[in-house]
Amino acid sequence: MSNTVFHRQVTPEEKQQIDEILQHLHQQKLLVINPRRKNGLILYKPYHAEFAGPGAAIGSNFDQDVIDVLPVGKLSLTEPRTSQERINSYLIRREWVKLAKQISDNTVAQQRAQVILNQFEHWFDLETASVLPDETFALLVGVLPQTMRKVRTQNELLSQ
Numbered sequence: 001m002s003n004t005v006f007h008r009q010v011t012p013e014e015k016q017q018i019d020e021i022l023q024h025l026h027q028q029k030l031l032v033i034n035p036r037r038k039n040g041l042i043l044y045k046p047y048h049a050e051f052a053g054p055g056a057a058i059g060s061n062f063d064q065d066v067i068d069v070l071p072v073g074k075l076s077l078t079e080p081r082t083s084q085e086r087i088n089s090y091l092i093r094r095e096w097v098k099l100a101k102q103i104s105d106n107t108v109a110q111q112r113a114q115v116i117l118n119q120f121e122h123w124f125d126l127e128t129a130s131v132l133p134d135e136t137f138a139l140l141v142g143v144l145p146q147t148m149r150k151v152r153t154q155n156e157l158l159s160q
Helices: 012-026 083-104 109-123 126-131 134-141 145-159
Strands: 030-033 039-044 049-052 057-059 068-073
Touching: 012 057, 012 068, 030 039, 030 083, 039 134, 049 083, 049 134, 057 083, 083 109, 083 134, 109 126, 109 134, 109 145, 134 145
Parallel strands: none
Antiparallel strands: 030 057, 039 049, 039 068
16 A cells, blocks of 8 residues: 555554555564554454454464454554464454454344444554545454444533
């Protein structure tokens, strides 16, 4: 991508971090999202996006099809030092995928949109969730970006 990640301006430092992460992913290097921080990584794939939160594995064979990434929070990546750390990170990644599936199983698009917003506000904070693009949330739970905008607008009106 250029200097935007799905309609979100990125700083030169963020761009460099994104480029480094993509390089590691394309080399199939296994990394772990730091489990001791409120951070994560959105992995953009051809037809959807996945969120890997604290403790989750990224890279290896899982993410060969990643086309872009978006760090969330103050991203910190580590390398697993033992086979047990690798196993644990795989299990945690699976849990993040299961959570996204549970949200996506809801048949009502507006409810999926509301739940993913609520989850990101809970995992991080309102400010962090508010800077993430509608397109990103839409790709995470299978809704249209317009649906995300509508839900966000309704939330803003309710909080006034």
